Amino acid sequence: MKFIAKPSTIVQCALSLLVLWSCGPANTNTNTENETEEVEEETADVQEPGLEKIWETPAELTTNESVHYEESDGLIYVANIEGGPDEKDGVGSISKINEDGEILEKDWVSGLNAPKGMAVMGDYLYVTDIDRLVEITLATGEISNTYEIADAVFLNDATTDGEKVYFSDMRTHKIHYLQDGSIHTFAEGQNNINGLRVGNGNTLYGLDAEGLKQYATDGSFEIINADVTGGDGLIVLDENTFIASRWSGEIFLIEDGVATKILDTTAEESNTADIGFIPGEDIVLVPTFFKNKVAAYKLSY
Numbered sequence: 001m002k003f004i005a006k007p008s009t010i011v012q013c014a015l016s017l018l019v020l021w022s023c024g025p026a027n028t029n030t031n032t033e034n035e036t037e038e039v040e041e042e043t044a045d046v047q048e049p050g051l052e053k054i055w056e057t058p059a060e061l062t063t064n065e066s067v068h069y070e071e072s073d074g075l076i077y078v079a080n081i082e083g084g085p086d087e088k089d090g091v092g093s094i095s096k097i098n099e100d101g102e103i104l105e106k107d108w109v110s111g112l113n114a115p116k117g118m119a120v121m122g123d124y125l126y127v128t129d130i131d132r133l134v135e136i137t138l139a140t141g142e143i144s145n146t147y148e149i150a151d152a153v154f155l156n157d158a159t160t161d162g163e164k165v166y167f168s169d170m171r172t173h174k175i176h177y178l179q180d181g182s183i184h185t186f187a188e189g190q191n192n193i194n195g196l197r198v199g200n201g202n203t204l205y206g207l208d209a210e211g212l213k214q215y216a217t218d219g220s221f222e223i224i225n226a227d228v229t230g231g232d233g234l235i236v237l238d239e240n241t242f243i244a245s246r247w248s249g250e251i252f253l254i255e256d257g258v259a260t261k262i263l264d265t266t267a268e269e270s271n272t273a274d275i276g277f278i279p280g281e282d283i284v285l286v287p288t289f290f291k292n293k294v295a296a297y298k299l300s301y
Helices: 007-045
Strands: 050-056 064-070 075-080 092-097 103-112 115-121 124-129 132-137 143-148 155-160 165-169 174-179 182-187 196-198 204-208 211-215 221-225 234-238 241-246 250-255 258-264 276-278 283-287 294-300
Touching (some): 064 276, 092 124, 115 165, 124 165, 132 155, 204 234
Antiparallel strands (some): 132 143, 196 204, 204 211
């Protein structure tokens, strides 16, 4: 049997098709606009890594080379060379400042030569001083011991895993450590080794002319980043994230092996030497060397 549509049925179908056609594109555009807005919102939420200065000390910390934040007392220790960086002139000092940048004791320890890297293990602050490691009692500021390092030339940074104090000799290209009152050599042939830091799982990391290195317990290493060469200060945030400084005025965030410059003060001739860090507050402490100040920066990443 042949079906013949009534005129009313044809009109209804036509109207239905017209409605579908007119509504369809409008819905597609709305979805596209919503997706675009979501992408824009997500993009806006992505924060570029950077450092924002929040305070600086008066220019009274002469040739400050290193800073160490000590969690046990909430104080910041500052190593001031004051004289020549490799001169045994007895004019170097350690200062104490608080978390607001107020200088509490400018000459907490005096009579050092050219103090640089610092690390706290137990009740003592250990400081590299050209060719010796100086042990200072935290409670009193008195020098309790000195360890002369055979053939040392230019001791630099220091760090600890709680049992050993590691320290670098930039000119003999060695990493040494102190354990139970004895000095040992951990690694040799580390080209201009400077910055050291113990991170997650008591892993030692270092900065030298080849870049950022991760060391095994036998002194062997792998290079994590080969762009930030000639680094000075090092901070370990986690096993994949680091902050590294170059003395000339550059600070980098290294994430998953990729370096991003987050501070550059070379134009102001303000150095960025052996940096420190206040955990929990994400504050990077920068010794400015010839500017004679410590500057604090809030880290965003």
